[in-house]
Amino acid sequence: MKKSTLIARAVGVFVLTATLSVGVNLVPASWAVPSYPTWAEVQAAKNNVSKKKALIARFNKILADQMKEEDKLSDQALVLGEKYNQAKQDLKVISDRVAVLQGQADTANAQANQAKGRLAQIASQMYRGGAAGNGVSLMLGAGQADNLLYKLGANDRLAKQNDTTYRKAVELQRYAQSVTDQLNVAKVDQAAKTKVAKAAYQEAANVATALATKVAANKELQTTFYKQLATLQRTSADLERRRAEGIAAEARQNAGSSGSVLTAPSLYQVDDADPAVVSKVLAFARAQIGEKYVFGAAGMTYWDCSGLTMTTYQKAAGIYISWHSVVAQFRMAAQKKQLVPMKDRQPGDLIFYSRSGAFDGDKYHIAIYSGNGKMIEAPRPGAYVREVPMRWGELFPYAARPSA
Numbered sequence: 001m002k003k004s005t006l007i008a009r010a011v012g013v014f015v016l017t018a019t020l021s022v023g024v025n026l027v028p029a030s031w032a033v034p035s036y037p038t039w040a041e042v043q044a045a046k047n048n049v050s051k052k053k054a055l056i057a058r059f060n061k062i063l064a065d066q067m068k069e070e071d072k073l074s075d076q077a078l079v080l081g082e083k084y085n086q087a088k089q090d091l092k093v094i095s096d097r098v099a100v101l102q103g104q105a106d107t108a109n110a111q112a113n114q115a116k117g118r119l120a121q122i123a124s125q126m127y128r129g130g131a132a133g134n135g136v137s138l139m140l141g142a143g144q145a146d147n148l149l150y151k152l153g154a155n156d157r158l159a160k161q162n163d164t165t166y167r168k169a170v171e172l173q174r175y176a177q178s179v180t181d182q183l184n185v186a187k188v189d190q191a192a193k194t195k196v197a198k199a200a201y202q203e204a205a206n207v208a209t210a211l212a213t214k215v216a217a218n219k220e221l222q223t224t225f226y227k228q229l230a231t232l233q234r235t236s237a238d239l240e241r242r243r244a245e246g247i248a249a250e251a252r253q254n255a256g257s258s259g260s261v262l263t264a265p266s267l268y269q270v271d272d273a274d275p276a277v278v279s280k281v282l283a284f285a286r287a288q289i290g291e292k293y294v295f296g297a298a299g300m301t302y303w304d305c306s307g308l309t310m311t312t313y314q315k316a317a318g319i320y321i322s323w324h325s326v327v328a329q330f331r332m333a334a335q336k337k338q339l340v341p342m343k344d345r346q347p348g349d350l351i352f353y354s355r356s357g358a359f360d361g362d363k364y365h366i367a368i369y370s371g372n373g374k375m376i377e378a379p380r381p382g383a384y385v386r387e388v389p390m391r392w393g394e395l396f397p398y399a400a401r402p403s404a
Contacts, residue, residue: 036062036221042228052232059229060247066218067248073211074380079355079364080204081295081304085325087200088296091193098190101183108176115169122165201296208295208381215382256393262343264397270340270404277317277403278348284316285368285376288385293378298324303378303385305366309350312368313402321402326352326363333400334360342397347371349399351390369399 037055045051226237226244233240288308291301298307299315306326313319322332330352333339340349346369353365367377369390376387 036225037228039228042231046232056229056232059225060244063222063225063244064248066222070211070215070218070382073207073214074383075364077204077207077211077295077381078305078353079362080200080207082306082326082362082364084197084200084204084296085306086327087193087197089323089325089328091190091197094186094190094193098183098186101179101186105176105179105183108172108179112169112172112176115165115172118165119169204295211381256391256395258392261392261395261397262341264341264343266341266344267339267398268337270338270401272404273346273348273401274403277319278346280316281312281348281368281403282370282376285312285370285385286387288312288378289376289387291385293381293383293385295381296324305378308376308378308385309366309368317403319402321350321400326366329366330363330396330400331360333402338401338404339398340401342395342399345369345399346401348403349401351375351399352396353391353394354396355394363396 037058041055045055222241222244223237226240229235229240229244230237285308288299288303291303293304294302295304296307297303299311303311306324306329309329310321310324313321322328329350333350340346342351345351349369351367351369352363353367354361354363356362365377367375370376370387373390374387375390376385378385
């Protein structure tokens with residue numbers, strides 16, 4: 001397949017999925033098909049210093065632009081993945097409430113029906129014995145069981161003789177109705193939250209698909225690029241790949257600054273990390289390196305960022321750091337007073353990424369600080385669990401220390 005055709009298809013998928021993900025009708029902008037260096041250009045530049053230098057710079061820009069496109073989609077995927085995790089938890093909470101209310105309603109209605117049955121038996125016995133008089137005769141003749149309590153209440157003599165039974169039956173019926181009403185309201189809320197969770201999932205899935213498509217298309221192109229660069233540089237394709245990845249990583253790290261991140265003050269006293277816990281946590285996390293990122297996954301083969309941190313602490317150390325959400329894990333650490341300034345971070349601490357300047361603003365990515373300026377993370381769709389140098393851009397100035 002020609003390179004131009006491959007790119008056109010990849011871009012077409014990206015535009016389509018991005019349009020679907022925001023849920024509005026957008027008219028896609030005109031995408032210019034990039035012009036990539038040909039093998040003829042590579043051969044022509046190989047023995048010409050100025051042409052070779054210019055062509056290498058052109059390759060570097062193409063590779064850098066591809067990385068920027070992937071990073072932009074990656075950020076979107078992380079944000080939307082966190083949005084889905086929040087919606088999924090909201091749905092779980094209301095679904096648990098519906099289950100509880102359903103059980104309560106079933107029990108209450110059964111008890112109310114039993115009480116109505118007992119009153120019906122009393123009325124029937126009194127009717128047969130003639131004790132109830134014309135009032136009961138008329139009441140039973142109506143044959144409307146649902147109105148029995150109210151009709152019994154109208155019969156003064158029967159109400160006095162069976163006051164306790166009557167009042168308990170009325171109380172049970174009212175309680176059953178109250179619980180049923182709560183159940184119906186909860187079911188409406190559950191339906192609404194189900195709709196929100198499904199929409200959030202689809203939105204995240206669309207962007208994840210777009211990112212995976214973009215990564216695959218870039219990877220196929222880069223296979224050729226690295227071979228071309230190797231020809232120009234008289235090296236190997238693998239060496240050129242490593243070089244390009246190093247340049248891209250350096251660019252990402254340089255995009256942010258440690259400046260204000262390292263000036264945050266202490267909020268309170270937090271004990272040092274427990275070495276035994278940290279050792280188990282890092283060993284478990286490193287054992288997952290190379291496994292694939294899948295948003296919403298929490299092991300043991302696929303992971304997203306908060307799924308990796310949640311399961312790592314739970315399985316390695318028996319520590320619950322909150323449910324499958326970056327925001328939830330940050331908030332639990334804040335509630336437990338486990339936050340430490342970034343300058344005081346220690347191995348095993350959790351580090352967060354956020355675009356919000358607010359302390360409790362949305363956090364979209366989480367990783368485990370592993371020491372020596374590195375972190376272990378499940379980075380994004382199309383990538384794998386890895387241990388890499390910390391990135392300072394959008395890094396939140398406080399880390400969490402669950403092992404304290």
